[in-house]
Amino acid sequence: MEEKNLKLKLKIWRQKNSKSVGSFVDYDVQVSPDASFLEMLDELNNSLEANGEEPIHFESDCREGICGTCGLVINGHPHGPLQKIATCQLHMRNFKDGETLWVEPFRAKAFPVIKDLMVDRSGFDKILEAGGYVSVNTGGAPDANLIPIPKDIASEAFDAAACIGCGACVAACKNASAMLFTSAKVSQYALLPQGQQERYRRVQKMIAVMDELGFGSCTNTYACEAECPKGISVTNIARMNRDFASAKFKSKEEVEV
Amino acid sequence: MGWFFKFTNSSVGKKLVMAVTGSFLIIFLIVHLIGNITLFFGPDAFNGYVSALDVVKPLIRVVELVLLAAFVLHIYDGFVLWLENRRARPVNYKVNASSENSTFTSRWMFWLGSVIFIFLVLHLATFFWRFNFYDPSGLANNHLYFNIVVNFFQIWWYVALYIVAVIALGFHLHHGFQSVFQTFGWNHKKYFPLIKKIGTLYAIVMAVGFASMPIYFFFFYGGSQ
């Protein structure tokens, strides 16, 4: 079952470090249609290294679409032109022989380029640190399902929790806004009884950190939902807007970060 | 009040200001269109309508102040958000595929708003100013408001700009109407598809409604001046 290799022209963003100015470099590759996008880059890197050239830096980890580490903008789409998959799940058979592919890093002020296609997404960690947790008592292990939660609510919370924190929402948004990510994290707790204690402080803290880091705001273009590899819904953003407004109007204390 | 200004200065707070002022403007436009429709019923109907507003002038002035505040806040925050959002992405993508993941109205809100703004200034300087304060032709003093409007609607570039502006307004509202609901947090999967449809209908009615007047008076009005 010998399949014909694809000939592709890659235009890949190369940038030495966060301070230098980057530019696109052309690479002609031949790749099996069965290879994944990252495997193609691996092969290209092998040949670059064999020639004593600096390999292209990009991130990946699990390579099965659940860790959120990989993320490239391919022809203007975070994680490539297919929907609901991460870059690692994108296979070359989805491209046509002779096609030109522009490969860029996620672009946002809050996601500075570290090198080539690798960006610093630690801003997301800072948003999580601000409120992405629940307080629990130590002591004996509680019985499972002690607190009844209706199935539809549990599912909705789970859908929000499916966010892998890859940053494609920021990359896709014309404002480089982190609203979809932040609202998914706010929602996965806000929907469940266990998340109620910190509910209104959490939303204020996480939004304050999000703003501080220089992410943009939400113009409701919904590009984030369209490009999200996990299909996180923008109804989470609506929920966060609602919780934020009620928190600000009702709370008696000023929540600072 | 410190908390309130901090709140309305946050990213989500500024969007709430856009949505509150935007919904006020949405309601205003309905009233404004209904009033203006009297133009089609002849000089007496329109002049009578404008003179009737004069009777309740103190109330109208209050509404105008609220309207002014709504416009100022909407335009100010719209501009600030646009600036901040540009700064949030200092280096742009080489390949932009946004047309495949979002509507053009949602991406062009600032520019559509800017067209509306240019029109707004001209609109106030012509109709509003002449009706309320000073009209060089003296028509307003004699309550001949209808003639002022009809005279402007004979100027081709005024009519052209008017039509361009209300088309921009229609697109602005096409995105803006449903955007208000999302910003307020009222995105429920049962109702949101309907809200989007109502928004489209509203936008079309506003664009067609406001455009119908200059079109009618420029092309079809024989004149009874």
Ligand code: HEM
């Ligand atoms: C009668 C006139 C206008 C009406 C009825 C109107 C209505 C609206 C509505 C309903 C929204 C959506 C708010 C939201 O997202 O929650 C909006 C957004 C917006 N408007 Fe207007 N608007 C008007 C005039 C203007 C003008 C003159 C500007 C001038 C710059 C402007 C700039 C904007 C911008 C930039 C946004 C998007 C903000 C964002 O989401 O980032 N609008 N408008």
